Amino acid sequence: MTSSPLRIVFAGTPEFAAAHLEALIAGGFEVVSAYSQPDRPSGRGKKLVPTPVKAVAEQHGIAVHQPLTLNDADSLAQLAGLKPEVLVVVAYGLLLPPAVLALPRYGCINVHASLLPRWRGAAPIERAILANDAESGVCVMQMEQGLDTGPVLQRVATPINSDDNSATLTTRLQQLGCAALIDVLHALPAGTLRAEPQNAALATYARKMQKEEAQIDWTRSAADIHNQVRALFPRSPAWTLHDGKRLRLIRAAVGNDSCDTLPGTVVEVSAHSIKIACGSGVLDVFEVQMEGKPAMGIGSLLNGHPGFFKAGSRF
Numbered sequence: 001m002t003s004s005p006l007r008i009v010f011a012g013t014p015e016f017a018a019a020h021l022e023a024l025i026a027g028g029f030e031v032v033s034a035y036s037q038p039d040r041p042s043g044r045g046k047k048l049v050p051t052p053v054k055a056v057a058e059q060h061g062i063a064v065h066q067p068l069t070l071n072d073a074d075s076l077a078q079l080a081g082l083k084p085e086v087l088v089v090v091a092y093g094l095l096l097p098p099a100v101l102a103l104p105r106y107g108c109i110n111v112h113a114s115l116l117p118r119w120r121g122a123a124p125i126e127r128a129i130l131a132n133d134a135e136s137g138v139c140v141m142q143m144e145q146g147l148d149t150g151p152v153l154q155r156v157a158t159p160i161n162s163d164d165n166s167a168t169l170t171t172r173l174q175q176l177g178c179a180a181l182i183d184v185l186h187a188l189p190a191g192t193l194r195a196e197p198q199n200a201a202l203a204t205y206a207r208k209m210q211k212e213e214a215q216i217d218w219t220r221s222a223a224d225i226h227n228q229v230r231a232l233f234p235r236s237p238a239w240t241l242h243d244g245k246r247l248r249l250i251r252a253a254v255g256n257d258s259c260d261t262l263p264g265t266v267v268e269v270s271a272h273s274i275k276i277a278c279g280s281g282v283l284d285v286f287e288v289q290m291e292g293k294p295a296m297g298i299g300s301l302l303n304g305h306p307g308f309f310k311a312g313s314r315f
Contacts (some may be wrong), residue, residue, distance in 0.1 A: 005030075006030065006106070006185060007032050007083060007084050007085045008029055008030060008031045008032065008085070008087075008185070009031070009033050009035065009082055009084035009086075009087050009104075010033075010034045010053070010062075010087075010090075011034070011035040011087060011088070011089045011092040011094075012034075012036065012091050013036050013052070013053055013091055013092055016090065016113070016170060016173075016177075017090040018051075018055070019174045019177075019178060020090045020177060021034065021090075022056055022178075023179075024181070024185075025056075027182050029182075031057075031060075032082055032083075032084065033062060033064070033082050034064050034065070035064075035065050035067070035079075035092065036051045036053040036065075036066055036092075037051055037093050037094070038066045039051060039054070039066070069094065070096060070097055070100050076097075076099055076103075079103060086106040086108070086185070087103070087104045087107075087108040088111075088181065089109065089111075090181075095147075096108060101145065106188050107142055108142070108143040109140060109142065110143045110148070111138060111139075111140050111177045111180070112138065112139050112140075113138055113173045114128060114136060114137065114138075114206065115137040115139065116139045116152055117148075117198040117202050117204070118133075118202065118204050119204055119205075120149070120203055120204070120206065121147065121206035121207055121208075123207065123208050124206040125173065125231075126166055126206070126232065127204075127206040127231075128160060128169075129166060129169065129231035130228065131227075132227050133160055134160060135159050135160055136158060136160050136169060136173065137157035137158055137173070138173050138176045138177040139152045139154070140153045140155075140181055142195055151195035151196055152195070152196045153193045153194075154180045156176045156180050162253075163253075165229075165230040165231070165233045165234075166230070166232070166233060166234065166235065209235070211236070214236050214237065214239055215239060215240070216228065216249065216315075218240070218264035218276070218277070218278055218315060219263045220278060220279050221278055221279055221281055222255065222280065222281030222282055223254050223281065225238070225252075225278055225283055226252055226253060226254050226283060229252045233250060237250060240264075240315045242315060247288055247289070248288060248289040249285055249287075250288060250295045251285075251286045253283075255281065255282035255283060257275060257281075258281065259277050262277065262314065263277055263279050264276065264277065264314045265277045265314050265315075266309055266312065266314070266315075267311060269309045269310065269311050270298075271298075272286065272297065272299050273285060273298050274298055276315065285298065286298060288301065
């Protein structure tokens with residue numbers, strides 16, 4: 001591809017952002033530097049692990065900066081010295097101060113994984129699934145000082161299927177976001193993009209997922225619990241207590257059965273699933289994860305642990 005004349009500085013941190021950086025590099029864009037959150041300790045040894053964006057940048061010989069903040073004079077001077085014409089931001093994790101927003105010639109462009117103004121904030125994919133939204137999407141927007149409030153330059157929608165979870169939806173939105181970002185960057189110098197202002201009256205906020213949201217409340221409906229299972233996989237799977245230990249639910253579906261059994265009761269055990277009574281409806285569970293074990297289908301678990309689930313027992 002023909003290289004873009006734009007001098008791009010990229011800012012992002014997780015895998016979702018790293019895929020966008022990879023797309024820019026593969027598309028022949030001039031990425032002069034990358035910004036990412038500081039490396040965090042991970043694993044039992046608590047060793048510092050580079051962020052996915054840092055790993056991609058270093059693989060391609062792109063200089064990486066990891067300041068704790070962009071609000072000090074030194075950080076601003078460093079960024080200004082790079083002479084960016086556009087700052088591309090994807091899941092960076094730091095708020096950009098006004099001085100940074102005003103620095104590049106074409107401003108700061110952000111890829112956000114929702115159909116703005118719905119689900120502004122940190123966890124748009126999980127919140128969309130939890131809310132049982134019919135669709136999601138990506139928006140490429142011109143950043144301004146508010147949180148995800150800027151005018152939208154391009155939006156792409158996709159249905160949320162009943163078997164989608166956060167992993168599958170993230171993969172699809174990642175692909176859509178990469179393509180939309182490249183389209184926007186090609187059109188940016190020509191000034192042909194139409195910025196669509198957001199309707200603040202329709203805004204919803206996708207707050208960061210909290211640990212307590214992973215625990216299952218069996219008095220809720222089967223549909224709500226199914227959405228919880230889908231939304232929280234794979235980052236922090238939904239869980240319930242079984243014989244005093246956490247049991248994570250990996251894959252489930254809303255059953256066709258109806259019953260008036262106490263919520264949390266196992267109403268049926270078969271070779272491939274267990275059925276659990278909920279506040280309304282029944283949840284069919286196909287795959288779980290015991291503490292310290294890999295995820296496994298119900299059939300595999302019962303082969304190794306006969307009697308692990310019994311009809312009439314309660315979670």
